[in-house]
Amino acid sequence: MTEVEGVVAIAGITSILWGGVLLWRGGILAGCLAVLLSGCCLGYPLFHIPVQPIPITLDRVLWVVLLAQCVLWRRFGWAVGKPAGAADATLAILLIVLAASALGLGAEPGDTKAIAKLVFFFVMPVGIYWAARQADFSDTATTWLLASLTVFGVYLAVTAIGERYDLAWLVAPPYILSAEHAEFLGRARGPLLSPIGNGILFGTCSVAALLLFARSGRWTRLALGLILAFMLVGVFLTLTRSVWMGVGLGLVLVGAMQLPPAWRKTVVAASLLAAVLVVITQWENLQSFKRDKAVSAEEMAESARLRPILAAVAWKMFLDRPLWGCGFGRYGEVAKEYFSDRSMDLPLERARPYVQHNVLLALLTETGLVGAGLFCALLAVWARDAWRLWRNPWASSAHRQLGPLLLAAETNYLVNGMFHDVAIIPMVNMLLFFLAGAVQGLRNAYEESIPVLVHEGDPGA
Helix, strand or coil, X not given: CCHHHHHHHHHHHHHHHHHHXXXXXXXXXXXXXXXXXXXXXXXXXXXXXXXCCCCECHHHHHHHHHHHHHHHHHHCCCXXXXXXXXXXXXXXXXXXXXXXXXXXXXXXXXCCHHHXXXXXXXXXXXXXXXXXXXXXXXXXXXXXXXXXXXXXXXXXXXXXHHXXXXXXXXXXXXXXXXXXXXXCECECCCCCCCHHHHHHHHHHHHHHHHHHHHCCCHHHHHHHHHHHHHHHHHHHHCCCXXXXXXXXHHHHHHHHHHCCHHHHHHHHXXXXXXXXXXXXXXXXHHHCCCCCCCCCXXXXXXXXXXXXXXXXXXXXXXXXXXXXXXXXXXXXXXXXXXXXXXXXXXXXXXXXXXXCCCHHHHHHHHHHHHHHXXXXXXXXXXXXHHHHHHHCCCCCHHHHCHHHXXXXXXXXXXXXXXXXXXXXXXXXXXXXXXXXXXXXXXXXXXXXXXXXXXXXXXXXX
16 A cells, blocks of 8 residues: 555545544534535545446435435434425425436437436435435524535635636635636636536525524624625626626525515615616626636627527427427437527527526426426425425524525526526535425424414413
8 A cells, every 4th residue: 555545545534433423413414514515615526436327426425325324313213204295295296207207208228318417416406305304403503504604605705716816725626726627717616617506605605694694793793794795706706697696686585584574675676776777887798798718708798699599499399399398318419400490590500519598498398398397386385485484483583594595595596597507507406405405394394393382382272
């Protein structure tokens, strides 16, 4: 054994031991956070073992460990089962439909692309959703979750400044600045190597800071205010318009929820007016500006003109297969014939190399009304349950705040999803499904226990 191999072996054993302690002390929530953190910062670009058909990465290993942990916790009674609800049923049906679509509808033996997309972007998120539903979200644990997201947001902001101004010593992991990954180089793309994915992380972390701000003392509020402003610098450095809209809308939405009712309309109206004024006065600059190092402002403007072409292709594909779509994971293959269609008076060839730039249109083309409808229904039920948790008078203030956090994450997801297929950005679905699982677990548990609380709190009830 070489010296380097010895160091790696010692580091691996130490990590396993400390990881075991963390999972034991922190429970399922710690396991969920370990999967999310490793997937964001220690994922495929940093380290992977090229095993076929699925390469091994740290987050995938930890995901399997997390599921095993959940089984053991349930087996020994350390995790309490929570009642299922409409969201759980909708998610189960959606996963069955996606699996059937990926395995059927023209799928060829040996073609693992659709299966990989299903596993990485939906099966793994469903796994962390199931784990988060069972996690013990005490008030302290919930506060620590918000604090962890806030600290992670600070890390993203520091990295964003380092990326934008070529300050390599501020950027970790170093692959973020590597020209080997050329796409989006020059913007704050973060550890996900995507300014859109980075923006969704920023949107969630900034709202976590805002929620902590709402129940902190004066000096803590001052620190959190500075942290939030620092995060917004990172948001700006993504140089992505959909990110700016998503983060802004999420903060306004959650901020308004924290205000007294008399102030809400005024704050929302003022925020919308400010946004409109910015768009009116800066329209030309917002249309095209240089962002990526290897792409000119003219090329960036051209990329915006591709979206109507991709939308037209998606619509034609939908009309041909409206109910079930062309098959999950098969858009790239089936769309080729549409880009050669001369009946549409559009420069279709320009858009041939690109994936769909809309998360709902991407699902609509591949899974039709059935798959896209189920996904929209799932997001709607999650939003409804997040609002109900926020309004639940029996829930603690810490637990209630997970409702707005999920609403902000959905807002960022959908705003960015109107311009990008955010479902195929690594870890974006994982984060969204994790927060949804946390809200579902709490909301269902509270609703199940409300009659008991009423009976015990009011003997005359």
